[in-house]
Amino acid sequence: MKYNIIIVDDHKMFLDGLLSILSNEIDYNILLTAKNGEQIIKYLDINKEEKVDLIITDISMPEMDGITLNTLVKEHNRNIKTLVVSMHSDPDRIDTLIENNVDGYVPKNAEKQELLKAIKSILKGEKYFSKEIKDIYLENKLSNKRKEEIKLTKREIDVITLIALEHTTQEIADKLFLSKHTVESYRKNLMTKLNVRNIAGLTKYALKMNYIEH
Amino acid sequence: MKYNIIIVDDHKMFLDGLLSILSNEIDYNILLTAKNGEQIIKYLDINKEEKVDLIITDISMPEMDGITLNTLVKEHNRNIKTLVVSMHSDPDRIDTLIENNVDGYVPKNAEKQELLKAIKSILKGEKYFSKEIKDIYLENKLSNKRKEEIKLTKREIDVITLIALEHTTQEIADKLFLSKHTVESYRKNLMTKLNVRNIAGLTKYALKMNYIEH
DNA sequence: TATGAACTCCCTGTTTTCAGGGATGTATTT
DNA sequence: AAATACATCCCTGAAAACAGGGAGTTCATA
Numbered sequence: 063m064k065y066n067i068i069i070v071d072d073h074k075m076f077l078d079g080l081l082s083i084l085s086n087e088i089d090y091n092i093l094l095t096a097k098n099g100e101q102i103i104k105y106l107d108i109n110k111e112e113k114v115d116l117i118i119t120d121i122s123m124p125e126m127d128g129i130t131l132n133t134l135v136k137e138h139n140r141n142i143k144t145l146v147v148s149m150h151s152d153p154d155r156i157d158t159l160i161e162n163n164v165d166g167y168v169p170k171n172a173e174k175q176e177l178l179k180a181i182k183s184i185l186k187g188e189k190y191f192s193k194e195i196k197d198i199y200l201e202n203k204l205s206n207k208r209k210e211e212i213k214l215t216k217r218e219i220d221v222i223t224l225i226a227l228e229h230t231t232q233e234i235a236d237k238l239f240l241s242k243h244t245v246e247s248y249r250k251n252l253m254t255k256l257n258v259r260n261i262a263g264l265t266k267y268a269l270k271m272n273y274i275e276h
Numbered sequence: 277m278k279y280n281i282i283i284v285d286d287h288k289m290f291l292d293g294l295l296s297i298l299s300n301e302i303d304y305n306i307l308l309t310a311k312n313g314e315q316i317i318k319y320l321d322i323n324k325e326e327k328v329d330l331i332i333t334d335i336s337m338p339e340m341d342g343i344t345l346n347t348l349v350k351e352h353n354r355n356i357k358t359l360v361v362s363m364h365s366d367p368d369r370i371d372t373l374i375e376n377n378v379d380g381y382v383p384k385n386a387e388k389q390e391l392l393k394a395i396k397s398i399l400k401g402e403k404y405f406s407k408e409i410k411d412i413y414l415e416n417k418l419s420n421k422r423k424e425e426i427k428l429t430k431r432e433i434d435v436i437t438l439i440a441l442e443h444t445t446q447e448i449a450d451k452l453f454l455s456k457h458t459v460e461s462y463r464k465n466l467m468t469k470l471n472v473r474n475i476a477g478l479t480k481y482a483l484k485m486n487y488i489e490h
Numbered sequence: 491t492a493t494g495a496a497c498t499c500c501c502t503g504t505t506t507t508c509a510g511g512g513a514t515g516t517a518t519t520t
Numbered sequence: 521a522a523a524t525a526c527a528t529c530c531c532t533g534a535a536a537a538c539a540g541g542g543a544g545t546t547c548a549t550a
Contacts, residue, residue: 260537445507464507464510
């Protein structure tokens with residue numbers, strides 16, 4: 063019995079690459095490829111009876127990213143394994159994924175052999191994380207003994223995003239249908255929370271967090 | 277006689293993918309793969325007599341990026357073609373590449389077929405740019421009719437840097453031993469020159485130009 | 491049911507930024 | 521000799537941001 067695998071990546075060329083790597087492996091049957099998580103969720107929804115063993119996914123994709131996809135899959139289909147293959151190694155994302163029970167994480171600059179090893183381990187029921195990823199995860203956990211309790215609320219993120227996009231308080235208020243006082247409160251809270259002095263600091267944070275494009 | 281191709285990409289998995297796509301094409305011989313431009317330049321330097329027809333390269337790589345690589349190759353080996361395959365579609369980079377006579381540009385989310393088409397065209401001596409890339413290039417050219425003559429003076433850079441570091445006008449004046457009026461003039465000129473509305477815009481520019489750390 | 495978190499709105503007063511001018515001196519280049 | 525680029529400084533008035541308060545609502549959860 064072959065293992066059924068789904069691959070999700072918005073870079074078709076990479077997808078093709080993965081496909082040709084995996085198609086040399088007789089144990090693996092590529093059920094489906096897609097360029098975002100939404101398509102997968104729909105597919106799983108419709109084909110409930112189909113056996114899916116593994117979903118290999120990128121993180122940054124349009125419509126639905128790999129993190130959301132992983133969360134949804136793990137919530138509803140506990141028997142489907144997930145392997146993230148990503149270019150970025152952002153501590154927070156790694157953290158979120160691990161907390162959401164992802165089965166593996168391999169950076170895109172890994173060797174083909176490592177990818178195959180990861181897939182094999184995961185299909186056996188083990189977890190597989192590249193050394194690089196484990197290091198980042200641990201380093202993050204150790205250095206951030208509860209320091210990183212900076213969590214912005216949805217509304218705060220709305221506001222800081224618009225600030226970084228060069229909008230004034232009044233404009234933001236209009237856009238979000240809020241009083242300008244409210245927006246001012248958010249700005250103030252943001253500055254306190256993030257320990258910055260002014261809009262320059264807020265803008266840098268928004269960029270760092272990828273709230274706006276670089 | 278086969279075409280000799282070199283592939284440069286720091287994402288090994290992507291590299292493997294490209295390799296397996298191209299290895300199905302009997303006309304192509306993959307001479308070498310590398311994960312940054314430096315390795316290629318060294319290789320070309322040592323193997324001057326070797327026929328190299330095409331270099332396929334990513335843009336963002338450690339050590340030496342694809343833009344520098346293209347420039348160097350075009351300066352020294354006019355007969356080597358270059359094809360950029362990149363995830364990003366930044367107008368400025370596209371512009372620089374085209375000015376430096378790159379032979380093609382295909383985004384990483386292109387179909388395998390398009391990549392092969394691009395390679396074939398380029399080897400025939402034509403240029404190949406994906407529609408997406410052409411659009412970005414044109415859009416940029418049309419909107420930026422000579423706009424890109426933005427050159428900041430030393431003093432302007434001093435000021436914008438300190439602004440992005442969250443200093444007020446008065447603080448900057450003190451630091452640079454200037455009157456606060458002077459600093460205000462600089463800030464104003466900066467905003468006009470860079471076509472931004474406020475400190476958020478200035479900060480983003482300073483980050484983009486690497487005046488301050490990311 | 492009480493607590494807390496998130497969201498919303500308001501006030502006062504000060505400081506800074508923004509928008510729009512203008513001006514002088516010193517180089518360098520044409 | 522004139523034009524240009526750069527650096528420096530000044531002014532006014534309006535708009536926005538900053539600082540430091542308070543306070544009501546809803547909603548989930550302990």
